[in-house]
Amino acid sequence: MPALARLARAELADAARLARWVGDRPGGAGPEGTPNRELPAALLAEAAAELGLTAGQIRTAWDRARLSGLIEIHHGTARPGWRLRAWDGDDTAVLRGWVALFDAWSLAHPFLPGPGGPDPALVAEVIEAAPQLLALLHLSQGPVQIDALLDLLRQRVAELRTERHEPPAAGDPLPALLTWALQAATDVGALRPRDPERPDEVALTALGSWAVWVKLEQICVAAQGPAGHMEHSAETMLRASAGLSPGPARAEYRAWLAARPVGSAVAELLEVARGEDALLRGLAFEALRVVGAPAEPAVAEVVNEPVLRPYAVLWLAELDGGDAETAAELLTREEATWLWVDTAAAVADHGDDHLLVSHLEAAVQGSVRALLQEVREVGHPRTVQVLVALAAAHPDPATAKAMRRAAFQVHTGET
Template identity: 30%
Template sequence: MSAEPHPTLPPVRLHSDAELARDALVAPLFARAVRLARWAGDDTRVDIGGELVAAQLPEAAAVLGLDVADADSAVHASRAWRVAVDTGLVDVTEPEEDAGEGAEGADGGGEESGTALPGEDLALVTSGAPGDVLDLWLAALDSVLADAAVPDLDDLVDALDAGGEIDFDQLDWNPRREEDFLDGVLANLYLLTVSAGGAADRPVPLPVLAASMVVPDDMGEPTDAVLQQVSDAMMRLDDQFRQLEPIGLVEFRPVDEELMADADDEPAASGAAAGRDDADEDVSRYGMVRLTPLGLYGVRARMLEAGVEAPAVGELADKGADVLLDAVCAYPESAAEAEIEAWLAGREVPAAVAELLDAARGDDEGAPLRRLRCQQALAPAGPEAEPAVRAVLDDPELGGLARVWLAERGAADVPAPDGAMVFWLTVDTIAAQLAADGETEELPLLMETLTAHHTGFFEQVWRVEHPATAYVLEAMGRLHPDKKTAKEARKAAFKARSRRP
């Protein structure tokens, strides 16, 4: 996967290594590769490149339980053998290209053949740790992805010149370009998955995925030429995902061939290709794909190798509270809650709460959201957290948070906050909400409630010693539903700006 600049992705929720390893072992293509590796022996013969000689493909197909009479059985056996070789499950000794003409190979021809035996890595399938199995599967994935980027046989035959050589200009095939295209498709599929909550449970229509690779972001109505490119990309992806499904990367519903062959369906096909919802046809007939849990793991592993930041829920469990709060500020709320829960698990509550509160301090731009995430982290804590929370009651930055936490639990002897703390907490809360969710529909209602319950609100709040005071007041000036109050907010924002150096 090519390393190009990417923003930090939302965190993904991965299954455990043990669960993923089990998924890898039952992936049809990987399981076939293992069976062929166990079958390999002294009588196994290979040709240049480590491929099984043609005469042994029927036997290999029979070992896999395939119907030898089926013309595709040799293709399936050859593909599984190639994965076994590429992953090191099989060790091959290729024939020398200049072997003597008189030597007769195992296929009955006049060329010398090489040999193949089970590789050392085959033992890892049964005796290795889950991580060892996953490393083998990742190698198998690389092999399958490389094959998927190669044009299909019909295109190769059409590109043969008079001398039987492939005319690459006619084929218009650039290996690096094809690999980058497929990497980009998988990256987009990964992003669509993790943006929907990090679980591989929602299939993506193939037209939408193809359009994400072809249609420019700033294009309104796609042109006919762009629609044709999307349609071509759909058919290309249809073939590629058929190849990727057996390795366990995706679950795939192919394009309905009858639908695509019917000329009367061309308008619906164009609508689906553009990703429009107004197409009358069921978009699923144009193909649906989703990453499996194993696929999420595999694509993320390739992204990490390419230098892309692709966090996973739970990987901050051994980090400090400062690292945790900084990271979860960029996470969707559900992922932030899961990451915090994983961080708290196994820690002594009093010490963990004290560490979180200490990390929540600060007057930098990100501090309000850190305090909000800290408050969320403290929400499930029980009575054992109370001493650490009470310890910050007099802290100017954390005292309001501590009072809210104690009051919600009906704690006794909670000192009432003074006016300065109330207004400071108000500014901090709105700043955190703006940082977390932006200008949501709920925020104006919150602002209206706050101003309604505090007489002379703006006369007080512009004096608050908080770095975000002017920023919050400017937001209130834009968002407050009452025009007169919004005007007061803008005046207060100007005063707050004027008093800062």
């Protein structure tokens, strides 16, 4: 591992330098008004001058620092991420940072089609097929002919299009898309630079081979385990994980994530989180914790969605190194109450009476009366069902009666 970590540090050296520069600069970098997360022109020029890099090198370092977790952006301002603090002494953190960049290769080097270029859906299919190409490179244990990779890519894209009842792609765009994917993987350090004497072959670097081996191992473990759901939808996988203890559940999340591109996996988890099942909402964000920094841009984008906001705020705070108690302070009282009701709905649907009563006792309000008043005002769509379930579960007749009355008032719109 130390040898691999040295390679990863060398690959991300400019990104780490830029992250430290951001940390030393008063006020951080990337002020409000940069929703595309690009470094503003003035700061780009300043960073290039002080670090002795070109503007292009700074742009590349900026993207790599964000994708690897060396820089985090909160409320429009960039600052060093927790991974930078561990950069010199924690080889595991370094390797995970590089793997985050490796997983996001298509974001680090996006495909830029010219006029009449391939359908974006086809580009997405090439990204989805990339893990199989990398697996072939790993299993071959040496250089592989580009023609062999192209044949595999054509086969996989054809399978995907058949599964989705889509027509074959017009023309022959796959050679150009394969060239892009191979160059992007080379640029993040997963493939060796092309040998001028053997330009028709490609091979994995030591870092690339290790990363693919880790992912293949995760997939094999999941396939052999009793809960292997890596080929199923996010919703099916999360439902299956609901009955697991935290350790096996995280292993299930990792295996499921390893079997698909990180971007589409994050999007699918967030879509499940938008659904009506509060338990799946919480589990989706647990799975996103396994993703870590690569999920940060997508989670930050849903902060203003009322259903997801409390979860997203806590997730982002924890990613930034805050503990659960400190993170909870970032929620308004109304948001905390909404989250309490949402969690109660999950317990009511999937737990038992004891857990539901315990959840009532964990409310931040000082009394049942105060809790009921705030719960009635928060507007959660499951409020009535939660109050009815609490009334049925609570052993104290007076408290149960108060719950039933509050449920009736919410149902009838009484104030």
